[in-house]
Amino acid sequence: MAVSTDTRELVVTRVVDAPRRLVFKTWTQPEHIARWWGPQGFTTIHCEMDVRVGGAYRFGMRSPQGTERWKRGVYREIVEPERIVFTFAWENPGTDVPHNELLTTVTFDEEGDGTRLTLRQTPFASAALRDSHNAGWTSTFERLAEYLVTTGDRSNAASGRITR
Amino acid sequence: MEPDPLTSTFAALADPTRRAILARLSSGEASVTELAAPFEMSLPAISKHLKVLERAGLITRGRDAQWRPCRLEPRPLKGVADWLEHYRVFWEQSLDRLEGYLSELQGKEKPRGRKH
Numbered sequence: 001m002a003v004s005t006d007t008r009e010l011v012v013t014r015v016v017d018a019p020r021r022l023v024f025k026t027w028t029q030p031e032h033i034a035r036w037w038g039p040q041g042f043t044t045i046h047c048e049m050d051v052r053v054g055g056a057y058r059f060g061m062r063s064p065q066g067t068e069r070w071k072r073g074v075y076r077e078i079v080e081p082e083r084i085v086f087t088f089a090w091e092n093p094g095t096d097v098p099h100n101e102l103l104t105t106v107t108f109d110e111e112g113d114g115t116r117l118t119l120r121q122t123p124f125a126s127a128a129l130r131d132s133h134n135a136g137w138t139s140t141f142e143r144l145a146e147y148l149v150t151t152g153d154r155s156n157a158a159s160g161r162i163t164r
Numbered sequence: 165m166e167p168d169p170l171t172s173t174f175a176a177l178a179d180p181t182r183r184a185i186l187a188r189l190s191s192g193e194a195s196v197t198e199l200a201a202p203f204e205m206s207l208p209a210i211s212k213h214l215k216v217l218e219r220a221g222l223i224t225r226g227r228d229a230q231w232r233p234c235r236l237e238p239r240p241l242k243g244v245a246d247w248l249e250h251y252r253v254f255w256e257q258s259l260d261r262l263e264g265y266l267s268e269l270q271g272k273e274k275p276r277g278r279k280h
Contacts, residue, residue: 010248012255018266026262026269036265039257119255 010121020108023115024081027106037061046070053078057086073101083107088121169221170247173240176220181205182213186222189236193226199234 016023026032028051034044038061045068046060058072070091077085088102102121109116177183185199200210214234217223221240226233 010251010255012252012259014259014263016259016263016266018270022269023266026266032265036261037258038261039254040261117259119259121251121255 010119012119014117015111015114016117017114019113020110020115021081023117024084024108027084028078028080033059051075051078076103077105081108169240170243172220173222173243176216176222177244179213179216181210182217185210185213185217185234186236189223189234193233193235195231195233 030047030049034047037044041064042061045062049057053075055075060068060070062068073087073089075086085105088104105120107118196210200207222237223234224237
């Protein structure tokens with residue numbers, strides 16, 4: 001089966017023009033998190049975090065329409081200034097969001113004068129650990145997404161493109 | 165609590181063998197024997213995986229008792245694609261804001277950038 005092993009889950013990368021130590025701080029200090037967390041137009045209304053392995057966090061945010069969304073999780077790994085691993089779950093999931101816990105890994109790598117942020121997210125915390133050496137999520141999804149597009153079902157094809 | 169459909173889909177997808185089976189089915193329907201061929205696994209073991217996929221609505225089986233080809237069902241996968249897209253947007257927009265915030269922070273930290 002030609003499924004590559006070097007990619008899995010949802011991966012988002014970004015190079016920012018700031019030193020790694022500062023970027024790391026913006027992920028680990030509540031006064032910073034509150035300033036950027038969440039999509040455009042969302043406001044952070046609550047932010048408590050106990051940044052150590054096993055420590056919990058809880059964030060609340062309000063959408064531009066006034067809906068509150070709360071998320072919480074536990075830090076699994078804190079390696080300053082290189083890496084943070086945490087679980088992530090919505091407290092009030094809608095029908096579009098599953099109830100399960102996600103596992104998010106953020107790595108900070110120096111790149112020139114800036115920092116490369118790489119964020120990986122898997123749908124299941126336990127499966128993520130178990131699957132770390134197996135065929136990847138992303139490559140499977142890519143093939144399945146291709147399939148969705150080729151079935152000719154317009155409603156499927158619209159969201160079939162999941163890779164950039 | 166009754167699991168939501170997406171959670172059932174993820175539970176079925178949380179196994180590398182089952183994902184590989186789905187990847188194979190994305191290029192066309194196949195029999196159990198054909199699906200088992202690439203794996204070092206017994207037919208009953210493969211059948212077990214197929215049952216999980218079938219219960220999750222990810223595949224359907226033909227009715228012919230002799231030749232019961234498995235077919236991929238795209239509907240639950242659309243939920244997965246939507247889920248991925250939802251979080252991609254969430255993180256991309258958060259990182260956009262972070263980028264803006266970082267330049268604001270650094271502007272403030274540089275003494276020459278101050279107005280007074």
